[in-house]
Amino acid sequence: MGTLTILTILTTLRFLVPMLISCVNSSSTPRRPARLGTAACAQFREHHVFSYDLRSRLAPGQWSRCYKECNGPHQSPIDIRLNSVQCMESGEEESPIYVWYRRHHGYARGSFLNNGHSCAFSTHNGDVRTYGKVLRNVPGQEGADYVFSELHFHIGANGSRSGSEHRINGKGFRGEIHMVHWKKTEELRTYEKGSEATDGLVAIGIFFNVVRRCHTEADRLILKYVYHARRYEAVKDPAFANPSLLLPADGMFYTYKGSKTTPPCNTNIIWIVYNTPTTICHRSYRILMALQSAEIGHPFLRTFGNDRPIQSKGTNNVQANFLRCD
Numbered sequence: 539m540g541t542l543t544i545l546t547i548l549t550t551l552r553f554l555v556p557m558l559i560s561c562v563n564s565s566s567t568p569r570r571p572a573r574l575g576t577a578a579c580a581q582f583r584e585h586h587v588f589s590y591d592l593r594s595r596l597a598p599g600q601w602s603r604c605y606k607e608c609n610g611p612h613q614s615p616i617d618i619r620l621n622s623v624q625c626m627e628s629g630e631e632e633s634p635i636y637v638w639y640r641r642h643h644g645y646a647r648g649s650f651l652n653n654g655h656s657c658a659f660s661t662h663n664g665d666v667r668t669y670g671k672v673l674r675n676v677p678g679q680e681g682a683d684y685v686f687s688e689l690h691f692h693i694g695a696n697g698s699r700s701g702s703e704h705r706i707n708g709k710g711f712r713g714e715i716h717m718v719h720w721k722k723t724e725e726l727r728t729y730e731k732g733s734e735a736t737d738g739l740v741a742i743g744i745f746f747n748v749v750r751r752c753h754t755e756a757d758r759l760i761l762k763y764v765y766h767a768r769r770y771e772a773v774k775d776p777a778f779a780n781p782s783l784l785l786p787a788d789g790m791f792y793t794y795k796g797s798k799t800t801p802p803c804n805t806n807i808i809w810i811v812y813n814t815p816t817t818i819c820h821r822s823y824r825i826l827m828a829l830q831s832a833e834i835g836h837p838f839l840r841t842f843g844n845d846r847p848i849q850s851k852g853t854n855n856v857q858a859n860f861l862r863c864d
């Protein structure tokens with residue numbers, strides 16, 4: 539992401555601040571959300587406005603008022619029910635399918651930006667050849683290159699014990715890290731083009747628990763970068779992230795075709811959700827909870843969280859790479 543792109547984002551964010559505040563502060567007591575007109579929706583869509591405040595006109599259950607796909611089938615996140623998880627064909631080698639990054643030790647260069655919903659790392663697309671991390675061996679997409687593009691964190695409101703978006707047999711974790719990748723082919727050479735294609739995006743979900751010791755790559759990213767971008771619109775640039783170091787060592791994951799968990803809820807995403815959680819330390823968790831929104835000093839993650847509720851509409855065929863078909 540270049541300086542120009544960052545400036546464009548900042549300008550856009552500045553414009554949507556008043557809308558977001560009116561959205562978040564739409565009432566002081568719970569009530570039925572007011573109707574949203576076509577013009578208001580068009581503006582919300584243009585500036586990608588949505589909320590996790592349950593009293594807001596654009597609370598998660600209301601997103602589909604402006605973003606139709608959010609009410610469609612194959613939405614994410616889901617509760618992975620183990621008794622319905624299917625086996626995976628393992629290919630010629632008859633070994634489980636593992637995903638891996640080319641240049642394991644290389645770091646992606648990018649920026650952290652507090653966008654009012656999370657503090658997200660985005661890569662500088664122009665630097666793919668020099669710093670980019672490319673994900674390989676995605677189930678059903680063997681041979682395809684998926685370029686690492688974004689990383690962000692999800693937690694629940696008020697320090698919730700189940701702030702992860704996905705669940706396993708109803709069990710949530712303290713939070714979840716998401717890493718987004720776009721498909722790169724001869725024709726698809728940018729994030730925008732790659733993300734429009736069928737199977738154009740791969741999202742990796744990694745659960746985390748909270749422990750005393752700060753020692754993971756997630757801790758390093760939060761303590762080194764997120765801490766300095768805790769105020770709304772703040773950017774930490776440059777930043778360097780290595781998604782290889784975040785993947786749980788046992789490589790066990792579930793995979794299914796789902797959607798973005800934020801509007802516009804596009805359904806061209808291959809999800810890879812790891813079974814084994816990683817950890818972040820209490821200090822890191824407190825930094826996530828203290829992230830501030832457009833309202834001065836308002837800790838939006840502590841108050842509202844940023845975990846979309848479980849979606850159950852439509853079927854999602856979940857497979858596990860550690861369950862081999864005989």
Ligand SMILES: [Zn+2]
Binds near residue numbers: 690692716799
């Ligand atoms: Zn996410």
